[in-house]
Amino acid sequence: MKTNKTLAVKLTAGLVAAVGAVLFFQSPPKEAVAAETGKTGLSFVEYTADGKLKRPSPDMFRKWIYVGTPLTPNDMNDGEASFPEFHAVYMDPISFAHFEKTGVYPDGTVIVKELSSVGSKDATSGKGYFMGDFTGLEMTIKDSVRYKDEPGKWGYYSFGHKYPLKAEAAMNKAASCNACHEKNVSHPQNLSKDWTFEQYYPVLRAARAALKK
Numbered sequence: 462m463k464t465n466k467t468l469a470v471k472l473t474a475g476l477v478a479a480v481g482a483v484l485f486f487q488s489p490p491k492e493a494v495a496a497e498t499g500k501t502g503l504s505f506v507e508y509t510a511d512g513k514l515k516r517p518s519p520d521m522f523r524k525w526i527y528v529g530t531p532l533t534p535n536d537m538n539d540g541e542a543s544f545p546e547f548h549a550v551y552m553d554p555i556s557f558a559h560f561e562k563t564g565v566y567p568d569g570t571v572i573v574k575e576l577s578s579v580g581s582k583d584a585t586s587g588k589g590y591f592m593g594d595f596t597g598l599e600m601t602i603k604d605s606v607r608y609k610d611e612p613g614k615w616g617y618y619s620f621g622h623k624y625p626l627k628a629e630a631a632m633n634k635a636a637s638c639n640a641c642h643e644k645n646v647s648h649p650q651n652l653s654k655d656w657t658f659e660q661y662y663p664v665l666r667a668a669r670a671a672l673k674k
């Protein structure tokens with residue numbers, strides 16, 4: 462009897478967790494986010510008539526929510542990292558507010574990654590990597606309409622890894638960007654099971670941990 466009961470409890474818990482997981486990982490539609498917040502992160506982005514993404518102004522995204530800075534220094538990557546070197550990552554504030562409440566990246570999420578070089582390796586605080594000049598800009602946007610055919614509904618853009626940056630960028634093919642991000646879905650520390658590398662962004666991890674309380 463006891464074993465049966467334990468089994469039943471376990472099965473129920475498993476079922477609840479499975480249903481919870483399905484609901485949890487589903488992004489709410491843009492309309493739901495807009496109804497909740499007045500607009501979505503897409504209100505921050507602009508496209509050209511032929512569908513290219515216009516490079517956003519730093520005056521805008523540098524005031525967004527800063528989520529973390531992965532660093533792939535050239536000198537640890539055979540002299541040239543594929544994404545040089547500091548990657549300061551910002552998330553649009555509307556989507557972040559939603560993420561804080563739900564742990565989900567809503568439809569319309571816009572994330573900017575601004576690259577800068579290592580400027581100096583020595584400061585009065587000690588030896589290390591200190592930020593030099595801005596060198597590049599990349600973006601990812603979640604839009605279930607515009608990117609309906611892209612895995613995870615995320616579109617990826619690069620404005621270059623050298624200044625002057627491109628003023629507009631066509632979406633990258635899924636094989637060159639999206640595919641590597643998609644692989645991260647199964648990473649054990651990626652709790653969103655979405656396309657972002659949340660495991661490297663302490664601000665997002667903290668927001669998710671606060672959610673669990």
Ligand code: HEC
Nearest residue numbers: 531548572574599600601617618619637638641656657658
């Ligand atoms: C080989 C794997 C790989 C490829 C290919 C790749 N990325 Fe990423 N991307 C990462 C990793 C890992 C991170 C987080 C750590 C970092 O920045 O180094 C990241 C982070 C990002 C972020 C910050 C938001 C997030 O999702 O975490 C953006 C924006 C981004 N990449 C854009 C691009 C674009 C645009 C391309 C194609 C030009 C691209 N990525 C190709 C691995 C990849």
